[in-house]
Amino acid sequence: MIEKIKPLFSYWFTIAVCIIIAISTLLRFYNFENRWGFANDQARDVIVAREALALHKLPLIGPFSSAGQFVYGPQWLWILMLFIIVNPKWILWPWIVQAFLYVLSVGAIIAIGKKIEGRIFAVIVGLLAAVSPAQISHATNLTSPSMVGFLSMIIVLLFIYTISDRKKWHSFVLGFFITSAVMVHFQAIGLLVLLPLSLLFGEKTKSRIFLLLLGAFLPLMPLMYFDVTNNFFETRGILDYYFHGQYNIYVPNRWLTYIGVFWPGAWARIVGGEKLFSVLIMLFFLCSIIFQLKRHARFKKEWIALFVGFFLMFVMFRYYRGIRYDGYIVFLHPFILLFTGWTVVQIIKTKFYLGVVFLCLLIFGGLKMSLHDINTATNTMYGLTNRWIRLFDNTYPQNKYTMFDYKYTAIGFTMPLVLVLDYKNKIDSDGYGVGLSYFEELPPINKNIKLQYSEIIGNRKVLSFFDVNNASKQFLANNSWALVTPETVYMTTVEWYKEKKL
Structure with a gap:
């Protein structure tokens, strides 16, 4: 019997990935009829996409931002049109496609983990993503911020491949996806820092720079055309928000509040568990970096690029003056999941059993919170x-x-x-x-x-x-x-x- 099973061990990674994808699918689709988000914004966007298809039109802009008198790009509506055109008769179809994309996002982070640290790390981050309460919640919420959550996974995957490999087309696709995500929802503006970082940590040939900028420019064209042909409405609205609008409401914005209140709650929601546990993860993460630096350990350039990128986005988000909803940090989900997985690996390397227990607690915490959300959801x-x-x-x-x-x-x-x-x-x-x-x-x-x-x-x-x-x-x-x-x-x-x- 053992001899028959033994050959399967050579396929352990494939089997593990299949199990993780199966868990991801179950958690994103179970009790779906009571979980799909159906309110004003979701209904409006689907109506617009359906009507655009009926009129054979391609919208030039998206909906207004809640922050001020400016609009998003049309890419979110275009994505919905692609969803709907496949199955225009079933109202649930766009929600189902988005949930499926969030299953694919688990596959994307597994690919990221494998590219950076190998198979074991890939399985760890895959498990964390599979049971992530925030990822599972956004999977059934058909909104532009949720779409940014999926796009950010693809963007980080492309970013890692761009700085690791020499294929020029990676630069073009990376630039295209980053600005497309920004056009879907402006929360993704932080991802723009990955454009110069991809050149800093990757090849800096003229052709790669050109392809990166070309890819980044193309998604901007519809909104730029609207702006130029409508008396720079978009530019004026953004400038008005920057100089005046953002100061109209007061939101506690101290560094202490940002680091000590907002981030423990956000991290806990992403990886699962209590705020206190997320504080421990954050502390272990920082201590692990400091410990590695003291040992003069050499970080892979992929990790350095991710650390620098996250730090820049972390600082940028601190100076956002609006209310920080959970849905406004989905572009940071891949970073949080990767850093949490990296922290677990560092603990395992130091104290094996402690690290395994820590990982199990993370998975159990995420699963517990996710199952509570799934079973109590109503539509x-x-x-x-x-x-x-x-x-x-x-x-x-x-x-x-x-x-x-x-x-x-x-x-x-x-x-x-x-x-x-x-x-x-x-x-x-x-x-x-x-x-x-x-x-x-x-x-x-x-x-x-x-x-x-x-x-x-x-x-x-x-x-x-x-x-x-x-x-x-x-x-x-x-x-x-x-x-x-x-x-x-x-x-x-x-x-x-x-x-x-x-």
Whole structure:
């Protein structure tokens, strides 16, 4: 029996990778029907992507940033269009594709680990990524920050190959992916430091520099064209934010708060476990670097490049004056996972059993937190929208509807509802008029606007539905009722500038 099993040991790495990928897949897809994030932003972006495909258009810009009067690039919407065109009939499909990409990101970090330190290290970082609560959470959240999480894994992989190998095309692809990630969401701007670092630690031939810059320039072209042809709207918005907008809100920004409060929580969320445990990891990481320097140990250039890159991004993020959400540091996930894995290896080299116990605690902590998130996740919005549509079908004579939102107060409900109606082919600009309003801001009631139904969530009324079919669209527009259809969502998100003088 032993003789039959023995040949399998030569394939231990392949078997380990398959097990890790299987674990990753299970944790990212289990209980998926209750986990996929379905709210205003997700619904809006999918609506825009679907409408762009229906109109045979390629958006030139993306949605507005929440930070100020400037927009993202169109790349996130282009990515969604690629998702949807493969399977345009199934509403869950874009979310499933993103979850699959987060399985691939585990494979990417395994490849990074193998390239830098070999198979054992690759398995360690693969396990950490597989059970990472933050990675698992973002896998089911169809937003541009979550896409940056996947792209950052690919970027770090390309970065390592660019400084290690002599293939010129690596430089082009690295530059292309870095600025594409920035265009998807501006949190990825920190990754720009990898452009000069790839030259500092890699070959500095003219052809590589040219290809790196060319790759970095191409994703900027759509937004640059929009900016130049619209009175430099983007440039003015970014400058206004830099000189004025970022100071409009106060966020505690001391170094002590940044290092002692924000980072322990962020690190714990990425690798799993309690904040105290993440503090220990951070301390062990720093102590391991200092210990290696005192021993005059030679670091591989890949590690030096990653350390320098992370340090620069760490300092840059300290001077970001907005609220630091977990979703705004997904571009740093590969660095945190790699550094945690490196720290574990240093402990194993010093105290083998202590290192193994430390690794097991990390995996157990990540798995425990992830399973809690998975088992307690709920997605009530999709069920609510389907129930409302059944209510419409039983109440109104037509089977297609035109949705209105009073002062955009209920847009968090209206947008998902419009997307589900669109997938069911039940929305039309000439359909039966239905209005939604947040309960705390009810519209005036008259013969043209009739209260039809109120939604109670928890113990209070949250949402009210109105029959507005007898009111003209002009009357509704004059009385703060916003028309919400795929066409208007598309226009107000990516073609609003065509109707304004900027």
